[in-house]
Amino acid sequence: MSNSENAGGNRWLIGVVVILLIALCGAVCVGGGVLYFLMQPGENPLSRTTPLPGATPGQRAAPTARPPATGGKPILRLPGGTDPRTLDPAQVNDTNAGEYVAEIFSGLVTLDKDLKVVPDIAEKWEVSDDRKTYTFYLRKEVKFHDGRAVTAQDFKYSIERVANPATLSPTAENYLGDIVGVKEKLNRKAAEVSGVQVVDDYTLKITIDAPKSYFLAKLTFPTACVVDKNNVERGGRTWTDKPNGTGPFKLKEYVRGQRIILAKNENYYGEIKPKLDEVQFILAGGSAMTMYENGDLESVYVTISDIERVSDPSSPLNKELYIGPSLSTGFIVFNARKPPFDDPKVRQAFAYAIDRQKVIDVVYRKMPLTAVTILPPGMPGYADPANPITYDPAKAKQLLAESKYAGKLPDITWTTIGAGGSAAQNVQVMVGMLKDNLGARVSIQQTDDASFFNTIDDPAKNPYQMFDVGWAADYVDPQNFLDILFRSSSTQNWASYSNPEVDKLLDQAAVERDNAARFKLYQQAEQLILADAPVIPFSHSREYWLTKPYVKGMIHPAMIIPRLKYVSIER
Amino acid sequence: MGAFVIRRLLWLPVLLFFISLITFGLGIYGPGDPIQVLLGLRANPETIERLRREYGFDQPFHIQYLNYVTNALQGNFGYSLVKYRDQPVGALIAHALPVTIQLNLVAIFLGLTIGVPLGLLAGLKRDTWIDLIIRGLVIAGISLPIIFLNPVLTFIFSRRHDFVLAAANIKFSIGPLLPMVQGYWDGIFSSKVLLPAFVESLGVIAVLTRQMRAGMIEVLSEDYIRTARAKGLRERIVVVRHAMRNALIPIATILGLMIGGLVAGSFLVENWFGVPGVGALAFDALFSRDYYITMALVLLIAVAYVLSNLLVDLTYGLLDPRIRKA
Numbered sequence: 001m002s003n004s005e006n007a008g009g010n011r012w013l014i015g016v017v018v019i020l021l022i023a024l025c026g027a028v029c030v031g032g033g034v035l036y037f038l039m040q041p042g043e044n045p046l047s048r049t050t051p052l053p054g055a056t057p058g059q060r061a062a063p064t065a066r067p068p069a070t071g072g073k074p075i076l077r078l079p080g081g082t083d084p085r086t087l088d089p090a091q092v093n094d095t096n097a098g099e100y101v102a103e104i105f106s107g108l109v110t111l112d113k114d115l116k117v118v119p120d121i122a123e124k125w126e127v128s129d130d131r132k133t134y135t136f137y138l139r140k141e142v143k144f145h146d147g148r149a150v151t152a153q154d155f156k157y158s159i160e161r162v163a164n165p166a167t168l169s170p171t172a173e174n175y176l177g178d179i180v181g182v183k184e185k186l187n188r189k190a191a192e193v194s195g196v197q198v199v200d201d202y203t204l205k206i207t208i209d210a211p212k213s214y215f216l217a218k219l220t221f222p223t224a225c226v227v228d229k230n231n232v233e234r235g236g237r238t239w240t241d242k243p244n245g246t247g248p249f250k251l252k253e254y255v256r257g258q259r260i261i262l263a264k265n266e267n268y269y270g271e272i273k274p275k276l277d278e279v280q281f282i283l284a285g286g287s288a289m290t291m292y293e294n295g296d297l298e299s300v301y302v303t304i305s306d307i308e309r310v311s312d313p314s315s316p317l318n319k320e321l322y323i324g325p326s327l328s329t330g331f332i333v334f335n336a337r338k339p340p341f342d343d344p345k346v347r348q349a350f351a352y353a354i355d356r357q358k359v360i361d362v363v364y365r366k367m368p369l370t371a372v373t374i375l376p377p378g379m380p381g382y383a384d385p386a387n388p389i390t391y392d393p394a395k396a397k398q399l400l401a402e403s404k405y406a407g408k409l410p411d412i413t414w415t416t417i418g419a420g421g422s423a424a425q426n427v428q429v430m431v432g433m434l435k436d437n438l439g440a441r442v443s444i445q446q447t448d449d450a451s452f453f454n455t456i457d458d459p460a461k462n463p464y465q466m467f468d469v470g471w472a473a474d475y476v477d478p479q480n481f482l483d484i485l486f487r488s489s490s491t492q493n494w495a496s497y498s499n500p501e502v503d504k505l506l507d508q509a510a511v512e513r514d515n516a517a518r519f520k521l522y523q524q525a526e527q528l529i530l531a532d533a534p535v536i537p538f539s540h541s542r543e544y545w546l547t548k549p550y551v552k553g554m555i556h557p558a559m560i561i562p563r564l565k566y567v568s569i570e571r
Numbered sequence: 572m573g574a575f576v577i578r579r580l581l582w583l584p585v586l587l588f589f590i591s592l593i594t595f596g597l598g599i600y601g602p603g604d605p606i607q608v609l610l611g612l613r614a615n616p617e618t619i620e621r622l623r624r625e626y627g628f629d630q631p632f633h634i635q636y637l638n639y640v641t642n643a644l645q646g647n648f649g650y651s652l653v654k655y656r657d658q659p660v661g662a663l664i665a666h667a668l669p670v671t672i673q674l675n676l677v678a679i680f681l682g683l684t685i686g687v688p689l690g691l692l693a694g695l696k697r698d699t700w701i702d703l704i705i706r707g708l709v710i711a712g713i714s715l716p717i718i719f720l721n722p723v724l725t726f727i728f729s730r731r732h733d734f735v736l737a738a739a740n741i742k743f744s745i746g747p748l749l750p751m752v753q754g755y756w757d758g759i760f761s762s763k764v765l766l767p768a769f770v771e772s773l774g775v776i777a778v779l780t781r782q783m784r785a786g787m788i789e790v791l792s793e794d795y796i797r798t799a800r801a802k803g804l805r806e807r808i809v810v811v812r813h814a815m816r817n818a819l820i821p822i823a824t825i826l827g828l829m830i831g832g833l834v835a836g837s838f839l840v841e842n843w844f845g846v847p848g849v850g851a852l853a854f855d856a857l858f859s860r861d862y863y864i865t866m867a868l869v870l871l872i873a874v875a876y877v878l879s880n881l882l883v884d885l886t887y888g889l890l891d892p893r894i895r896k897a
Contacts, residue, residue: 450603
């Protein structure tokens, strides 16, 4: 074989092959680029139920799973998303894990479908005159999944366990910190929680440090659920592999990264008994929509990539669509400690310069509601504002001209969670509006969520000038938004907002007995805050779910509540 | 020989010390911390302070490091802080490691069965159009980023594609070949393994093809091949018995080095295709600042590489006594 001859004779061939290869690569790149664009039609950082492929770091963008057919049995199959962080009530602090824990465990009180606090294991309770002592009377027929009866001692044990520093509960202060003695025990200053007393087997007395109208609402969170001492102590740190709860469903099987199967608790004490034999959560995320359309799921969340065809009234899917509120608000936050946002006029000017409606219509395809209030619709105390800040470029320019930064607006950095070459579309669009309407030079800085949370954690030292965050209700009370985010002494007062008048109203509301009067006070506080524009309320995200017509009673509440007991399958 | 192995193994703890020190330092002094990720926006300063104290994160660096090392030497690599809260790190890795090893073995197997014959062919047909096409494909294969290949493959296999031949009035459709992209990880004997293994094998194919081609070209120019041909041996015997065998030796070395890589999973491939392996676990751990998982994985991968390099050196030593003394 003569190499030189071959090379020479095939020189034309080399050219052709090279050109062909370049053409092939070019075609693949262009075609791939188009596909890639189609497959990532934007993401909604304010929504918590849209796992798009590669959308968020840490979310496994797996293709879909094909669960076993149900064979006509009353089995519900739902998309499970990623693995829950934990199934331990003392450790739950996110909705993903909360969904399972709320079905497996239960506590003294719970939320009904309308998100009202209702009796659960406690059939009734009394509140003392100083409104600091709650006496709970427990139902007598409540049993753990293994058949052991639940008594007041079990509740005492469960609260002591959360307050035990060795439990390392991330929610102890937030949800049980009002109980006298919990913080002392957490900080190793007491061996026992003095505020929890067992009166008899079925009577439990809880004392809190000050009258708090939202205390019962906090007890609906998993942190306050009852756990079985034997189960916890024998199981060690991984006791939730076989949790012994009291809820309407029990854990039948959990294969990490694959599936979580809940089975009906035949001995459930509640009035509404579970009707489904099994609920299968298919983990591994991905295009759950395909599975739903193939009949492999009974219900599925809708992502922004499918929203248009699902919303089309002529689509058969449209009849299966549910849209509901999710009790959350996305905010653009101005740091009042950082120029130019120490001047309220600049903040107001920015608020008037952003056409929120347009961003929601175009970038989010109208999925969330445009926000003009801090409280989301559906929250008690929600009211339409008297004179909301709406898009008004002329007024924005005028406000900026009146501010002390007129004509000398410094460069501004907007920090947002994200990674990659292009920042979230919504932020880019809004930065463009600020430039067009005010001539503001705003640059975008992206950061990962670990660094972001770490930075905004201490409002006094937070270097970010402006940033965007979402806040979802922990419990259904306006206190959860207004007091926590805008009281000047609050550690989650990201805007470093300080208004003595607002603080006074919040103080009054905290001790007001009458709910109507209380909500009125919160409304007044909200009006004052909105006028000062420490934040721009941007959007209220909504739940979009498709459910097969043969599934009855499916609900998608804005809060984590035990909801699967309402569901039945009627073919 | 024994002294050589012992001398090399004595370096291992020194290496692990530096690797663990750097990784630990990056975890502690890098931006963000696991408590903050765990608590998210609901971070209550009292809670942050308490959890830091209880976990010992408020201790000076050297105390934290010593505590970690002491526990690790006793086989306790800690518990997941965020992502799989309270699960022992050892158990999480024991769950993920076999998956990654299996996937990588399939990838290497694919790489061998595709790469070696391609390289052989390219070497034999040097500078012909066959060689050109093979080399072009290899370059294309390693140049296409995984982050681009993954969605394209998913698109191809998860959808139905309709084709129309207008002239013949024929309509036909292909797919969706769902089993390949649907279903959670089912082990390596399901079709689910094909796409991730294929993507991961591209690098292996490229390396092996190029090595095999170069080896063949080199060996074919050796004198003994000319002698063999001159003896009148059939070309097949010359190629298979004399040339190919010698060209395969460097391939064995490369494979030896790949053994260390077996335990390291690909972030991009495992995450995209939902393979619950080491890469996916490391990705989760890194983004949620789950220190202890990251530490254990880094150490594991370091040990694997050190041992596989040692293994390769040992085989050299067996082949060449000069290296043993060096």
